Amino acid sequence: MTTPITPLIAGNWKMNGTNASLAEVRRLSELLTATPPRCTVVICPPATLLAPLNAIAAPSGIVVGGQDCHPMPSGAHTGDVSAQMIADAGAQYVIVGHSERRARYGETDDLVRGKAVAAMTAGLTPIICVGETEAERRDGKAEEIVAGQLANSVPEQIGQLGIVIAYEPVWAIGSGLTPTSDDIAQMHGTIRRLLTERYGEAGARSRILYGGSMKPANAREILDIENVNGGLVGGASLLANDFHAIISAV
Numbered sequence: 607m608t609t610p611i612t613p614l615i616a617g618n619w620k621m622n623g624t625n626a627s628l629a630e631v632r633r634l635s636e637l638l639t640a641t642p643p644r645c646t647v648v649i650c651p652p653a654t655l656l657a658p659l660n661a662i663a664a665p666s667g668i669v670v671g672g673q674d675c676h677p678m679p680s681g682a683h684t685g686d687v688s689a690q691m692i693a694d695a696g697a698q699y700v701i702v703g704h705s706e707r708r709a710r711y712g713e714t715d716d717l718v719r720g721k722a723v724a725a726m727t728a729g730l731t732p733i734i735c736v737g738e739t740e741a742e743r744r745d746g747k748a749e750e751i752v753a754g755q756l757a758n759s760v761p762e763q764i765g766q767l768g769i770v771i772a773y774e775p776v777w778a779i780g781s782g783l784t785p786t787s788d789d790i791a792q793m794h795g796t797i798r799r800l801l802t803e804r805y806g807e808a809g810a811r812s813r814i815l816y817g818g819s820m821k822p823a824n825a826r827e828i829l830d831i832e833n834v835n836g837g838l839v840g841g842a843s844l845l846a847n848d849f850h851a852i853i854s855a856v
């Protein structure tokens with residue numbers, strides 16, 4: 607019998623959070639210590655909070671992740687943070703290719719793939735984001751777009767640590783809108799098929815997260831869908847009670 611895939615719930619704090627926000631992490635740690643989660647729990651705070659958050663969160667099993675990394679290990683890249691630095695701060699994961707970075711900073715699939723390789727080289731598991739825009743879905747191109755992003759953003763070798771894919775329809779992020787369960791099942795099924803064709807067993811066992819307006823009210827329904835192995839959660843990860851409710855829905 608094959609071991610089931612351990613689900614993963616990751617919180618993306620985006621550009622939110624100061625030292626004061628660590629109170630929410632202390633609260634979440636208490637809740638998870640009282641009721642251990644049935645999934646891996648990751649928080650991706652701004653880079654300034656990686657180390658202090660890790661110190662608070664690690665005893666309760668919460669893992670820390672970065673929100674982005676540079677493809678190079680070091681050098682003259684003012685303002686950037688390398689995967690090594692993120693790992694050195696105690697992180698185990700890093701998000702790459704979030705749609706906000708693809709859209710606002712013109713990040714291409716090639717760059718995202720370079721970041722994913724840098725993450726793996728530094729010993730981090732990359733959470734590689736893919737997803738179509740509203741217009742692309744309206745034009746019936748959602749699967750084509752996501753398949754192209756997967757083909758070009760995911761490295762050729764995925765190594766021991768593996769990868770995590772986050773399917774995040776751009777139009778669902780921060781909008782309160784979500785695809786239908788059928789649409790999520792269809793897309794996650796396609797992603798699973800493509801990963802398995804390309805990576806065999808490693809692809810069959812990669813975690814595929816859903817992201818986009820996941821909330822306590824819809825988490826259970828979304829997490830029950832086949833090939834949904836967890837969630838990437840933005841807004842609802844900022845408050846301990848909301849994030850805990852999503853974690854508890856696993």
Ligand code: PEP
Nearest residue numbers: 779780817818819840841
């Ligand atoms: C995200 O930014 O990755 C995200 C899923 O945001 P939200 O949950 O707020 O839609």
